Amino acid sequence: MKIPLAAIHRLSLYYRTLLGVRDTDFISSDEIAKLSGFSAAQVRKDLAYFGQFGIPSKGYRIDELTNMISKILGTDKAWNVALIGVGNLGTALLAYKGFEPQGFKIKCAFDNDLRKIGKNLEGVVVQDISELKPALKKEKIRIAIVTVRSDSAQEVVDMLIKAGVTAILNFAPIRPRVPKNVDVLNIDLAIELERLAYFLTRSEKRK
Amino acid sequence: MKIPLAAIHRLSLYYRTLLGVRDTDFISSDEIAKLSGFSAAQVRKDLAYFGQFGIPSKGYRIDELTNMISKILGTDKAWNVALIGVGNLGTALLAYKGFEPQGFKIKCAFDNDLRKIGKNLEGVVVQDISELKPALKKEKIRIAIVTVRSDSAQEVVDMLIKAGVTAILNFAPIRPRVPKNVDVLNIDLAIELERLAYFLTRSEKRK
DNA sequence: AACTGTGAAATTATTCACAGCT
DNA sequence: AGCTGTGAATAATTTCACAGTT
Numbered sequence: 001m002k003i004p005l006a007a008i009h010r011l012s013l014y015y016r017t018l019l020g021v022r023d024t025d026f027i028s029s030d031e032i033a034k035l036s037g038f039s040a041a042q043v044r045k046d047l048a049y050f051g052q053f054g055i056p057s058k059g060y061r062i063d064e065l066t067n068m069i070s071k072i073l074g075t076d077k078a079w080n081v082a083l084i085g086v087g088n089l090g091t092a093l094l095a096y097k098g099f100e101p102q103g104f105k106i107k108c109a110f111d112n113d114l115r116k117i118g119k120n121l122e123g124v125v126v127q128d129i130s131e132l133k134p135a136l137k138k139e140k141i142r143i144a145i146v147t148v149r150s151d152s153a154q155e156v157v158d159m160l161i162k163a164g165v166t167a168i169l170n171f172a173p174i175r176p177r178v179p180k181n182v183d184v185l186n187i188d189l190a191i192e193l194e195r196l197a198y199f200l201t202r203s204e205k206r207k
Numbered sequence: 208m209k210i211p212l213a214a215i216h217r218l219s220l221y222y223r224t225l226l227g228v229r230d231t232d233f234i235s236s237d238e239i240a241k242l243s244g245f246s247a248a249q250v251r252k253d254l255a256y257f258g259q260f261g262i263p264s265k266g267y268r269i270d271e272l273t274n275m276i277s278k279i280l281g282t283d284k285a286w287n288v289a290l291i292g293v294g295n296l297g298t299a300l301l302a303y304k305g306f307e308p309q310g311f312k313i314k315c316a317f318d319n320d321l322r323k324i325g326k327n328l329e330g331v332v333v334q335d336i337s338e339l340k341p342a343l344k345k346e347k348i349r350i351a352i353v354t355v356r357s358d359s360a361q362e363v364v365d366m367l368i369k370a371g372v373t374a375i376l377n378f379a380p381i382r383p384r385v386p387k388n389v390d391v392l393n394i395d396l397a398i399e400l401e402r403l404a405y406f407l408t409r410s411e412k413r414k
Numbered sequence: 415a416a417c418t419g420t421g422a423a424a425t426t427a428t429t430c431a432c433a434g435c436t
Numbered sequence: 437a438g439c440t441g442t443g444a445a446t447a448a449t450t451t452c453a454c455a456g457t458t
Binding site: 005008009012013016036037072073074075077079081087088089091092093095096098099101102103104142143166167168169173175181183185187188189190191192193194195196197198199200201203 | 212215216219220223243244279280281282284286288294295296298299300302303305306308309310311349350373374375376380382388390392394395396397398399400401402403404405406407408410
Binding site for chain 1: 437438439440441442
């Protein structure tokens with residue numbers, strides 16, 4: 001069965017919703033839906049892609065469902081992550097507190113700027129980019145975050161793939177070419193603002 | 208006609224593709240498609256939502272199409288942007304060089320931390336959050352970037368809306384409640400990593 | 415001849431609605 | 437009685453394929 005990628009995204013949001021629920025053991029698809037802003041049918045459909053977790057007339061056991069989603073997403077395991085590019089954004093992500101609760105730990109950081117190499121940031125020592133492959137192999141790292149400038153992004157991505165990385169969160173405003181066994185998620189901040197500008201322009205026209 | 212939001216996203220990517228093309232006046236939908244990683248039919252369909260820009264047997268005038276897309280997205284105008292929350296991520300975004308070329312200028316920044324207020328970062332003086340409304344009214348700001356912690360995010364969003372903001376790029380890991388005339392784009396970095404973890408978990412199962 | 419613009423077809427995703435379980 | 441799980445119906449989006457234009 002093909003599972004829509006959007007369903008995975010919603011699962012993450014249901015998960016956060018569930019974490020916020022207290023004082024009750026069971027929750028219905030209808031309640032999850034209300035709290036997370038989707039429809040009840042969608043909640044049930046999304047969960048049904050992965051199995052039958054509910055009990056008719058009662059709903060879903062919150063603790064069980066929470067564990068289940070975490071297992072589906074893979075956040076029940078700890079993932080070591082590498083970060084390439086210790087500029088402003090890279091430094092901010094190193095300090096970001098939101099990753100560890102979901103099982104993501106930035107284990108090593110790389111840059112090619114001699115002034116940054118050797119620095120200890122948030123407990124991580126910045127290494128020379130030439131150390132990338134051995135360091136990633138050693139830590140068995142499969143996930144990387146790319147926060148380098150666009151002109152070196154493709155090069156960095158190529159190095160990551162050679163080092164065995166198969167999942168990349170890319171902040172450089174290019175879409176890197178990768179073999180099809182490698183997954184890339186692109187976050188282009190300017191593009192997000194462009195979408196907002198489009199909304200604003202449209203809503204002005206509607207007036 | 209209803210235009211898929213995904214089409215707007217692709218338009219941003221076509222735009223970047225076009226900026227990278229040199230030495231030729233015309234480009235075909237097929238070439239745009241190859242360079243940006245979509246299908247030719249999709250490119251034509253997306254452009255057709257907004258008008259007829261092409262010339263049969265020749266393709267699209269690159270300069271004309273570039274201007275056209277920029278006009279559609281609203282990036283032909285300059286947009287002043289406010290940033291709320293001058294932590295690690297906020298500071299990184301203030302320094303981010305990718306916004307201005309697309310017409311976005313972070314004009315003012317706010318925080319509630321006395322140690323930050325008054326600081327000059329990248330030419331922007333951090334103001335007390337209590338100054339939000341008058342400052343935004345004065346600069347006629349309609350777009351805001353929210354990089355505060357999740358526990359104050361809803362409060363900040365409410366203040367922004369009262370100050371006349373109608374488009375919000377939100378990095379706090381909550382989905383703020385807003386009236387329906389206000390557009391919000393949520394970027395939740397942990398959720399992006401969760402999607403990658405899901406890909407990895409899946410691809411391991413396939414083996 | 416080459417490439418656009420666009421209806422029609424195919425595919426994908428969401429919603430409906432209800433049988434079946436507790 | 438209440439809520440799940442799921443086929444069937446609907447809606448949205450993408451792809452196809454070709455008539456029309458330069």
